[in-house]
Amino acid sequence: MTVKTKEEKYNAYVKQVTPTTNMWLNICKAFLVGGIICTLGQLITNWLKSGGLNQEDTAAWTSLALILLSVILTGLNLYPKIAKFGGAGSLVPITGFANSVVAAAIEFKKEGWVFGVGAKIFTIAGPVILYGIISSWFLGLIYWITQLF
Amino acid sequence: MIVGKQSIQFEQAVHIINAAGVAGKKEAEGPLGNLFDKTYEDPYINGQTWEEGEANLQKDAAAIVMEKAKMTPEQIRYIFSGDLLNQLIATSFGLMDYNIPIFGLYGACSTMGEALSLGAMTVAGGYAEHVIAMASSHFGSAEKTFRFPLEYGNQRPFSATWTVTGSGAVILGKEKGIARITGITTGKIVDYGVKDSMNMGACMAPAAADAIYQNLMDFDVSPEAYDRIITGDLGYVGQTILIELLKDKGFDISKQHMDCGIEIFDSERQDTHAGGSGCGCSAVTFCSYILKQIEKKAWKKVLFLPTGALLSTISFNEGKSVPGVAHCVIVECE
Numbered sequence: 001m002t003v004k005t006k007e008e009k010y011n012a013y014v015k016q017v018t019p020t021t022n023m024w025l026n027i028c029k030a031f032l033v034g035g036i037i038c039t040l041g042q043l044i045t046n047w048l049k050s051g052g053l054n055q056e057d058t059a060a061w062t063s064l065a066l067i068l069l070s071v072i073l074t075g076l077n078l079y080p081k082i083a084k085f086g087g088a089g090s091l092v093p094i095t096g097f098a099n100s101v102v103a104a105a106i107e108f109k110k111e112g113w114v115f116g117v118g119a120k121i122f123t124i125a126g127p128v129i130l131y132g133i134i135s136s137w138f139l140g141l142i143y144w145i146t147q148l149f
Numbered sequence: 150m151i152v153g154k155q156s157i158q159f160e161q162a163v164h165i166i167n168a169a170g171v172a173g174k175k176e177a178e179g180p181l182g183n184l185f186d187k188t189y190e191d192p193y194i195n196g197q198t199w200e201e202g203e204a205n206l207q208k209d210a211a212a213i214v215m216e217k218a219k220m221t222p223e224q225i226r227y228i229f230s231g232d233l234l235n236q237l238i239a240t241s242f243g244l245m246d247y248n249i250p251i252f253g254l255y256g257a258c259s260t261m262g263e264a265l266s267l268g269a270m271t272v273a274g275g276y277a278e279h280v281i282a283m284a285s286s287h288f289g290s291a292e293k294t295f296r297f298p299l300e301y302g303n304q305r306p307f308s309a310t311w312t313v314t315g316s317g318a319v320i321l322g323k324e325k326g327i328a329r330i331t332g333i334t335t336g337k338i339v340d341y342g343v344k345d346s347m348n349m350g351a352c353m354a355p356a357a358a359d360a361i362y363q364n365l366m367d368f369d370v371s372p373e374a375y376d377r378i379i380t381g382d383l384g385y386v387g388q389t390i391l392i393e394l395l396k397d398k399g400f401d402i403s404k405q406h407m408d409c410g411i412e413i414f415d416s417e418r419q420d421t422h423a424g425g426s427g428c429g430c431s432a433v434t435f436c437s438y439i440l441k442q443i444e445k446k447a448w449k450k451v452l453f454l455p456t457g458a459l460l461s462t463i464s465f466n467e468g469k470s471v472p473g474v475a476h477c478v479i480v481e482c483e
Contacts, residue, residue: 007342014343014351017389019307074300083302090302099302107298110198124301 026087033086037093041066063094070095074102100124153367155360156334162481163269165319166279166326169214170437171206172429173288173314179414184437185315186213192289194314199289200238206285206316206429207232207243210436214281214318218326222247225320226277229268231260232285232428233312234294239285249281257457258353258382259336260284261317261432262476265453266333268321269478278322284455285316286427295346295462308348308386310410310426311419317432319440325483327444332479334367336360338459340472346458346465350387350423353456356473357383358394360454364477365400372402376448379439380475381431381455382410384423409434409455431455443482450481 044065048058073079079099083090090096104123108116122129152158169186177188187209189195194202207230215222228247231254232239240253256263264282271277291312292299321330339356346352357380365371372378383391388411392403409431410424435453442448454477460469 010341010355011343013393014345014348014386014390017393018348018351018386021304021307074302077300080300080302084304087304096302099300103298103300103302106300107293124297 029085030087030089032089033082034089034093037066037090037095040069041093066093066095067098070098071102074099075106097125097128100128152332153363155337155363156332156367156477157270158332158368159269159273159330161273161323162329162331163272163321164324164326164483165328165330165440165480166322166324167214167218168317168319168327168436168440169210169217170317170433171210171213171315172433172437175288175311175419176313176315176413176425176433179419181413181434181438184441185433186217186437192314194287199287199293200234201242203232203234203239203285203287203290203314203316204243206287206314207239207283207318208246210283210285210316210318211244211247211281214283214320218320220279220320222249225249225279225281227252227268227271228281228283229254229264229271230281230283230285231255231264233257233291239287239290243285254284256428256455256474256476257459258286258426258428258431259455259457259474259476260428261435262336262381262453262455262478265319265321265330265478266335266476268319269330269333272321272323280321281318282321283316283318284428284432286312286314286429288312288314288427291427305422306347307422308345308350308384310349310382310384310423311414311421312427313382313413313425313430313433315429315433317429317434317436319436328440328480328482330478331481332368334360334364334477336363336454336475336477338472338474340470342470344465344468344470346460346471348386349382349426349458349471350384351390352458352460352471353473353475354383354387354390354394357387357391357454357456357475358398360475360477361391361395361402361452362398362400364452364479368479372400372405375405375450375452377407377439378402378405378452379407379409379454381408381457382424382426383408383456384410384426385416386423387456409439412438428455439480443480446482448482450479453478453480
């Protein structure tokens with residue numbers, strides 16, 4: 001029991017002396033960067049639509065364009081700099097997902113195409129895919145149940 | 150001679166005959182930049198991978214220290230070396246071509262303290278004429294081993310440290326050199342239950358405080374006995390905690406304390422947050438900066454204690470805390 005209180009006391013003390021980030025500033029930066037990425041997506045969408053593409057194809061091409069952009073920026077080592085500034089603003093959009101896949105691919109290429117890139121490309125994105133699919137399955141289930149009545 | 154609970158006082162001091170420090174580009178741009186024996190523009194340190202690069206750091210540090218001491222590998226009885234990578238691959242691949250008997254060490258970032266302690270004991274015991282004690286770390290290989298791929302975009306907290314790319318090596322022997330090791334205090338594993346691997350200063354500070362306290366007790370001296378008390382890589386957060394913890398035990402080391410992680414980078418300009426870390430941090434700062442200060446007698450007696458955070462990605466993911474360890478080495482001028 002005494003050990004536990006000592007640990008708790010120390011952890012509380014550590015928390016007190018460890019500098020923290022300014023949450024509101026971070027939120028503003030995330031809003032700015034996330035907003036820019038989304039606006040860019042909207043611009044691509046509008047441009048494609050004005051060229052006569054239907055809604056479904058426009059959505060697909062917009063995603064592809066943003067993914068390509070993120071892949072190129074990751075390869076040029078620019079995306080980590082954007083993420084350092086923008087935090088969740090660059091993490092949440094599809095560009096952040098692409099970055100997590102490409103970063104792993106670049107890093108683990110040295111370990112070969114099968115056990116390196118093949119096995120480790122989804123080390124960061126894997127959980128997002130797994131739990132993304134599971135949650136969409138649950139939502140689908142809920143939707144299906146509501147449609148029964 | 151055995152002293153106190155955890156210490157040894159060498160009846161005949163073990164001499165540090167020579168030292169070499171090699172470092173990467175970011176370290177070269179830091180406050181200690183012009184003190185290193187060799188620096189590298191190439192982040193891969195002339196290798197194909199981060200791991201090969203780190204192996205090259207060790208290879209070069211060993212070559213340079215032998216060259217400076219005018220010695221050949223045949224004159225070295227043992228190497229004591231370690232790094233941060235799984236199964237010590239930087240050490241094995243970097244040093245195998247020298248054909249010198251070797252002890253591979255893992256003490257996380259405290260490895261240089263462990264290498265110096267064991268090397269000094271070996272020489273003092275008469276089991277070797279000359280040994281090399283060394284350690285290395287590399288930013289890229291450490292990030293890959295412990296954190297994320299380098300191109301992955303994320304934010305590092307202010308308490309996080311930046312792994313130093315570098316390697317430091319010394320040759321220990323019985324003849325006069327640039328400094329001497331007069332005693333050691335071997336640290337225990339100390340766990341205060343911190344689970345945040347991005348705040349390693351807080352994880353290691355209790356171990357450092359414990360080792361320093363034990364050193365002062367065993368040798369029955371006060372902090373004033375040392376011109377400097379130099380920790381490995383506690384960083385700014387760890388430094389604050391260490392000074393506070395020792396104050397609680399009745400010792401004020403705020404005047405003597407210095408941290409290699411704080412010295413090696415300019416945290417404002419180089420965006421390194423809490424400071425530098427890694428085995429290379431204390432090793433290269435010791436070899437390129439601390440020993441030079443002792444050699445020119447700016448400092449006469451120093452307590453050098455590299456600090457290590459004992460974790461792996463597995464222990465971290467399995468919810469374990471991050472215990473610390475620190476090994477004290479007393480270094481005096483000739």
